[in-house]
Amino acid sequence: MWQWINDNAQALSFFASLGTLGVWLFYAHLLYAGFRRQRQARILINQGWGQQIDSVCLISNMSQEPIYIHSLVMTIRTQDDEYSESITDFDTAEPRDSEDRPQNVTRQGPLNSGEQMNLGTFRSIIRQTAKRHDNLESDDDRPIRTLEIANFKITVIASYGPEGGIIGAQRKFIVSGEDNELMRPAATTTKRMAKRHARAKLQDWLEQQL
Known part of the structure; x- marks a missing residue:
């Protein structure tokens, strides 16, 4: 051998x-x-404080570097149609609010690694979307019941240095309950929108908001 x-x-x-x-x-x-994987943007969209309409929507940046949020879009699916509107800016803000603290008038801006942004309650952002769209009529007390919402999506459009260009994150929520005031995520994770087709759609949304 x-x-x-x-x-x-x-x-x-x-x-x-x-x-x-x-x-x-x-x-x-x-x-x-x-x-x-470590260099990819990781943006999470979560629901905090239960599954009722007054639970809060949280945006978390779990990337290794800061992101810059350009726009936040809510898409409402009713029994008959689908409507998308920007919820980036606050409807109740006054011009003087922006003098010292821009975050008092808009949700646009940088979000550092490991930090999160509270968008407010789902009731408030659904109401904001309904008021901005001519074909939706909001009820200040019970907007979901009057809108007959089946589901809705929250989309974050942002920039992340290592990836370049526009990236996005999206999560869908299912509406249920006797008065349509219960909601839960449709999936356990946030959908990452980084492929060419998805980025083109995000870019179109941004251009429509100009």
């Missing part, structure tokens, strides 16, 4: 080198994949 090994030492060394190279390439791929 030793004689056979000595006779084929050169070939065995070649295949051993190939095996070693394959192992290194495998680990390099794992490291690169992990690095890419």
